[in-house]
Amino acid sequence: MNDIFLRACQGRKTDYTxxxxxxxxxxxxxxxxxxxxxxxxxxxxKTPELATExxxxxxxxxxxxxxxxxxxxxxxxxxxxxxxxxTEQKGPVFHNPVRTSADVHALxxxxxxxxxxxxxxxxxxxxxxxxxxxxxxxxxxxxxATYMIExxxxxxxxxxxxxxxxxxELFQSLMKLxxxxxxxxxxxxxxxxxxxxxxxxxxxxALSPHDFERFALPYVQEIIRALRASExxxxxxxxxxxxxxxxxxxxxxxxxxxGLDWRIEIAKAVDLLDRNHVVQGNLDxxxxxxxxxxxxAEARRILEGARYAPNHIxxxxxxxxxxxxxxxxxxxxxxxxEISLKAL
Amino acid sequence: MNDIFLRACQGRKTDYTxxxxxxxxxxxxxxxxxxxxxxxxxxxxKTPELATExxxxxxxxxxxxxxxxxxxxxxxxxxxxxxxxxTEQKGPVFHNPVRTSADVHALxxxxxxxxxxxxxxxxxxxxxxxxxxxxxxxxxxxxxATYMIExxxxxxxxxxxxxxxxxxELFQSLMKLxxxxxxxxxxxxxxxxxxxxxxxxxxxxALSPHDFERFALPYVQEIIRALRASExxxxxxxxxxxxxxxxxxxxxxxxxxxGLDWRIEIAKAVDLLDRNHVVQGNLDxxxxxxxxxxxxAEARRILEGARYAPNHIxxxxxxxxxxxxxxxxxxxxxxxxEISLKAL
Numbered sequence: 043m044n045d046i047f048l049r050a051c052q053g054r055k056t057d058y059t060x061x062x063x064x065x066x067x068x069x070x071x072x073x074x075x076x077x078x079x080x081x082x083x084x085x086x087x088k089t090p091e092l093a094t095e096x097x098x099x100x101x102x103x104x105x106x107x108x109x110x111x112x113x114x115x116x117x118x119x120x121x122x123x124x125x126x127x128x129t130e131q132k133g134p135v136f137h138n139p140v141r142t143s144a145d146v147h148a149l150x151x152x153x154x155x156x157x158x159x160x161x162x163x164x165x166x167x168x169x170x171x172x173x174x175x176x177x178x179x180x181x182x183x184x185x186x187a188t189y190m191i192e193x194x195x196x197x198x199x200x201x202x203x204x205x206x207x208x209x210x211e212l213f214q215s216l217m218k219l220x221x222x223x224x225x226x227x228x229x230x231x232x233x234x235x236x237x238x239x240x241x242x243x244x245x246x247x248a249l250s251p252h253d254f255e256r257f258a259l260p261y262v263q264e265i266i267r268a269l270r271a272s273e274x275x276x277x278x279x280x281x282x283x284x285x286x287x288x289x290x291x292x293x294x295x296x297x298x299x300x301g302l303d304w305r306i307e308i309a310k311a312v313d314l315l316d317r318n319h320v321v322q323g324n325l326d327x328x329x330x331x332x333x334x335x336x337x338x339a340e341a342r343r344i345l346e347g348a349r350y351a352p353n354h355i356x357x358x359x360x361x362x363x364x365x366x367x368x369x370x371x372x373x374x375x376x377x378x379x380e381i382s383l384k385a386l
Numbered sequence: 387m388n389d390i391f392l393r394a395c396q397g398r399k400t401d402y403t404x405x406x407x408x409x410x411x412x413x414x415x416x417x418x419x420x421x422x423x424x425x426x427x428x429x430x431x432k433t434p435e436l437a438t439e440x441x442x443x444x445x446x447x448x449x450x451x452x453x454x455x456x457x458x459x460x461x462x463x464x465x466x467x468x469x470x471x472x473t474e475q476k477g478p479v480f481h482n483p484v485r486t487s488a489d490v491h492a493l494x495x496x497x498x499x500x501x502x503x504x505x506x507x508x509x510x511x512x513x514x515x516x517x518x519x520x521x522x523x524x525x526x527x528x529x530x531a532t533y534m535i536e537x538x539x540x541x542x543x544x545x546x547x548x549x550x551x552x553x554x555e556l557f558q559s560l561m562k563l564x565x566x567x568x569x570x571x572x573x574x575x576x577x578x579x580x581x582x583x584x585x586x587x588x589x590x591x592a593l594s595p596h597d598f599e600r601f602a603l604p605y606v607q608e609i610i611r612a613l614r615a616s617e618x619x620x621x622x623x624x625x626x627x628x629x630x631x632x633x634x635x636x637x638x639x640x641x642x643x644x645g646l647d648w649r650i651e652i653a654k655a656v657d658l659l660d661r662n663h664v665v666q667g668n669l670d671x672x673x674x675x676x677x678x679x680x681x682x683a684e685a686r687r688i689l690e691g692a693r694y695a696p697n698h699i700x701x702x703x704x705x706x707x708x709x710x711x712x713x714x715x716x717x718x719x720x721x722x723x724e725i726s727l728k729a730l
Contacts, residue, residue: 198671198672198707199672200672200675200707200709203670203672203673203675204672204675204676207672207673207675207676207677207680208675208676208677208680247649249649249670250648250649250651250668250670250703251649251650251651252651252687253670284628284649285649286630286631286632286649287630287631287633287649287650287654288630288649288650288651289631290654304594305591305593305594305595305628305629305630305631305632306595306631306632307594307595307596307632310631310634324594326547326593326594326597327542328542328543328544328547328548328551329547329551331544331547331548331551331552332548332551332552333551333552336551336552343596359594363542363544365544
């Protein structure tokens, strides 16, 4: 078992810098496309054998130091009562967006064992064969709430913010419900064997720091406190996308590792985290459209920037893009391993 | 003449905090819709009498302290050789995206007097009737280049970054050409009578701080240096959207006033600018979907946050949204005037 990723999460020294890629199991990879040609996206998420297969693909092909469970952050919302569909054109769509008090009250908490057994089964299958640590994950409450309220992806999050400002109590009651679901979901994943969990707050960058502290942060803190109180402890990664201007607020989440997008110098982020937290990131996904030389130069720059952190997990600052050449992703992994092995 | 906006730009004390709204002449206003029903968007930009009329509308209706010329940042790209169309569905589209060396060489510099006379004529007309200062503007080179390379709006700026990383010299030659156009365009606006200019870098937040310093900042600096060398001096506002994580880099632009989006506490931005520069911003445009009470509370919070800046121009952190109730925009202007008049 290559446990270097796990050791890095714990802030322990490692021989080299571990690396994985967000969305490393995905559309840029022909092996993934082959399986997706046979089943739709949601079926893939719900079929443990297939989810396991695509989770494993990048581990061998890219030589990354961790695997992330193949699933989608919206999966646990379906049993809450949300009518989920993934469309080719518009991405995820909820046919019953949550806008009123009646909408919120029509939702229910979930029991992950009963409601999303396929996720937990995939974790158990993966733990039988994986030679690297397995990352479980969930969306953070604010990010999940935006999908529920908007009915899908959004540019300006108008409905979400209107509810926040006009009906703060309704918004908070939805957030409370979603937080309970996320907590149950992550605890079930931990019990099933994941080695780490990552909480994705993909849309929290839409908020001002002030609103983040009022409307999003307390729920992340609540979830992390609940995970800390559980019988089995795993490192917790919090990834608040597009939040470079509010690191002072984000660091209050209470996580072990903070994910960074590429919009901040990693050395600055390390300092804002008091050189006290492990950082994960932060290569621009578009850097993988450069040359071998530019990919090596960027890897070197980021590795050097992270040197005063307790440890560093190399990653992209966002999910790998579907158009990415696989060879360039391999080059990135190779560059991180090679450069960090020499330098550390 | 109400010159309070201009005095604030210069860092001089004012009796109250001036306020205007990005896109204050626009679709949220019925008076604007009425004119747009008669002509398409580009015709409106190119007809000085109509552009003047819509520029004036919000000054009276909202009681703002500045007017901004009604136009679009893509207007000066058309005479460079770009085939521009505004579509209802996809927004701006360039039918001949710039991807190769031949594409770049097919473009030409512009002579604003000859190529965009309608913009300069609108400025002269406006100066005859305006009772508040007039803001001229341009897109910044990086932002304009993304539209030219992508052929319109973009999510990931893949083509732009591919050119940056794979053909940096080609990218830089395009940026040099665009910078020359922006300089000529802004100088012509200044000669025609605008009282301030704002440089909009709407997409520069797609870059890492490192890439911003290599690929975008030098061109903004070059333009600002050229404006400083001109016979007539006006205050220069630089608005780098979604750049809260790289204020240390952005402040090197050399502007007088820095625009801020809502993703950073204004007090923190003031400190990052050494309490030495006027700031403009930074209300979340979605805050205008709140109640009278929440709008007043947000105005108060931002006004208090800005109190250690040399001066502050209140604004949204991005353009006003088409769905915004006009009355809420009025409430915001009223709140800023009322609260700052008491407090200062």
